[in-house]
Amino acid sequence: MNFCTIRHGCKVLHANLGCFPGILEQAGHKKYWIQIVFLLSTDPSNVDLDKVANVIVDQSLKDSVFSKEAGRICYTIIQAESKQVGQSIFRRSLLNRLQQEYKDREDLRNRSLQAWICYVTFICNIFDYLKVNNMPMMALVNPVYDCLFRLAQHDSLQKEEEVDCLVLQLHRIGEQLEKMNSQRMDELFSLLRDGFLLQEGLSSLSQLLLLEIIEFRAADWKMTDAAQKYYYSEVTD
Structure with a gap:
């Protein structure tokens, strides 16, 4: 037993x-x-x-x-x-x-x-x-991307819960997803940058989260000590 x-x-x-x-x-x-x-x-x-x-x-x-x-x-x-x-x-x-x-x-x-x-x-x-064979399932790549793209739309970026979900998932699987389809990741982050720079009405927390994930990818999906100290102290404050 x-x-x-x-x-x-x-x-x-x-x-x-x-x-x-x-x-x-x-x-x-x-x-x-x-x-x-x-x-x-x-x-x-x-x-x-x-x-x-x-x-x-x-x-x-x-x-x-x-x-x-x-x-x-x-x-x-x-x-x-x-x-x-x-x-x-x-x-x-x-x-x-x-x-x-x-x-x-x-x-x-x-x-x-x-x-x-x-x-x-x-x-x-x-x-x-x-x-x-130690690789993510191809059948899930586009559905996952589609879900993340939906979270990057204007109406979703207005909701902190969806921005938080988007950022959490990118922290977890962003690097894997990019290896499977880098073009779609480029398109996704183009949306995120536009949202961060151009969209009105974003909360300060959503802006912070978007900036953090943009910098996270720019650093090859790694969090530098300085970035971690800055962003985590901002969220705590």
Whole structure:
């Protein structure tokens, strides 16, 4: 029997995960984690991996904290599925669901800004973790770029939440994305520079974040000590 410790605040929940040990490491909502544990704790041949994928996506769209960690969970499930089940049901279901939400991304944004930001965070997290021959999945490159381009539009730059999401994702996967398609990265940063220099109504925080990410890329996706001291002290102040 394999056990995985799931932390929820100061509480610890031990669950038998059958042939999928180590999948869950942290809990954001106890009720949700119990659901995932239930889905994964049955006999491997009876695990509904399509349902597991949909539950993870659903939760990622609701929970901003979980959306940042879901990529690692999905990666671990995919690895376990590949080695122990010999299929790719979970990965196929996950990518199909991501594609579905991608097609409806504008409706999602109009319906719930928080869900939209969670989706962008989630798909970027998946892009970061899922590799093919140690390279990011080509199928995710343009959808990720399209999401980031949407965050760089005039109306999105007016919202600090979207600017913050854009900058966070570029910090995480910007260098990887640029290696996959440098032309689109040039176009994206052209939008960001225009937004920073020309767009009226940007908050001081949004201006600071945009300037920071522009300088971050200019420094080959590295943060100099001087820049870190300046920007972090400004945000703190």
